Amino acid sequence: MLTIREYNNSTDRAEVIALWRQVFGYETAHNDPALAIDKKVAVKDGLFHVAAEQSAIVGTIMAGYDGHRGWLYAVAVHPERRRTGLGAELVRFAEAALARAGCMKINLQLLASNEATAAFYKSLGYSVEPRVSMGKVLHVNGPEAVWPNE
Template sequence: MHIIIDYTDAIHRRQVIALWETVFGYEDSHNQPGLAIDKKLAVPDGLFFVAVQGDTVVGSVLAGYDGHRGWLYAVAVHPLHRKQGLGKALVHFAEQALTARGCLKINLQLIAGNASVAFYEALGYAVEPRVSMGKKLSQNLP
């Protein structure tokens, strides 16, 4: 059985990095797990959660809130723990945290072709007619 708790850097960092490398296989320097964790911890908003089974991190979710919209990032479940409702539990946990802050709408982005679209649709999310754009700020990249 898993529980969802606040991320604690000293306890969870190594395991979250390994989880994200397994699940996401990040290649871009701005998505390096250690860097993403450091940047999130620099904004102490209490919106970084892990699912643990015993002492082992088996899932994660990062959320963000700008005062109007919320965001979900890094929803990850270790492959050995999938199909048990853990992803759904992580999303609901983050949604509750955002709702408690007064969030009006939650957004998330998926890489084109990501098979998770059906998962999120089953949780009430819909593909919206938007164009997602990004700009890397080279002066801040490792």
């Protein structure tokens, strides 16, 4: 039986890290799964969920909400569970959690070359918006976080 529930750091951590490494690869330090989990858990917003099937983690979703806009992150589905509706179920679960928090609009980012994932989100009602996505890595918050002397 499949259950979607809030992430539990003491029981889920190792499996989530393994799943993310398998699904996402993560080649840059700021995307290290252990670091991402630590930073999300520290926020304590209740928007990090796992899909468990017979105690095995088969999917994850993280969401964020800043009072203006919601975001979806780390939507991961174990390769053996893809094309079963689990990804859609995880997204809908996070959408409901964001709606309960008062969120009116959800955004997400994906690589422009990831056509299969774009098609998945389009099937759930998301659309490409005329925006430029910009980013900046703050190295002071990476794995060796050290603030420079001021």
